[in-house]
Amino acid sequence: MKNLAILISGRGSNMKSILRAIKSGEIDGIKNVLVISNRPNAPGLEIASKEFGIKTSIVLPDENGQTFDEKLIVELQRNDIFEHNSIICLAGYMRILSPEFVKIYKNKIINIHPSLLPSFKGLNAQKQALIAGVKVTGCTVHLVDDGIDTGPILLQKCVPVYDADTIDSLSARILVEEHEIYVKALKLLASNRLLLKDNKIIQI
Known part of the structure; x- marks a missing residue:
């Protein structure tokens, strides 16, 4: 069983799809869930707490010299989110994690990106x-490393681009697929069915 932390900055639509899948039993192997936001007014906090009864927390920059990621690590570990027993999902989290943070939670942080990486990082x-x-474009679930959208790819889904597409229409169609593959990727991770070998993800 894994603990799960979901980091958000806004509405948390991918967070909601994940929480819905956990609640329905589609994703098993998750013991405890914590939602953390770097913005106190993020709508996703209320969704997590009121709709799903999930514990939430807010981590803000520190005026006393402690770095943001140091505060984030303290909050995660206070809630039993460690490298050996947890998965961290970035769901619209609008901060870049420090190399130190990524090292502590190496290969345990996943992100969703609205393109077929490595294109359009x-x-x-x-x-x-x-x-x-x-x-054709799409979306990608990948492990987080020190780069920007450069980590090993877990899953991808293609989305056609139409001549009449706008940013909004294309984004909406990609988001539908994001919800599906993020849930699928987390399900595979939580059940230990993904193996990292030579910087490539293999489904087992």
Whole structure:
């Protein structure tokens, strides 16, 4: 059984799909769940606590010299979120984790990105896809490493790009697939069915 921390900054739509899947039993192997936001007014906090009864926490920058990630580590470990027993999901978390944080939770942090990585890394991936004129884009669940959207890929899903697409219409279609593959990836991780070998993820 794994503990799960979900880090959010906003509405937490991927968080909601994950919590719904845990509640329904689609994802098993998860013991305790904690939702943390770096923004106190993030709508996802209320969704987690009121709709799902999940414990939530807010971690803000420290004025006394302690780094943000140091505070985050303290809060995670206070809630039994350690490298050996947990998974951390980034779900619209709008901060870059420090190399020190990634090292402590090596290969236990996953992220969802709205493109078929390694294409269109970073911000505004949907806009990048439209500007590039690609006919297919999608979304990717990957392990988090020291780079920006560079970690080993767990799962991907293709989404067609239509001539009439706008950023909003393409984003909405990608988001539907994000919800599906994030749940699937977490299900595989929680049941120890993914193996990292030579920087590649193998399903076992």
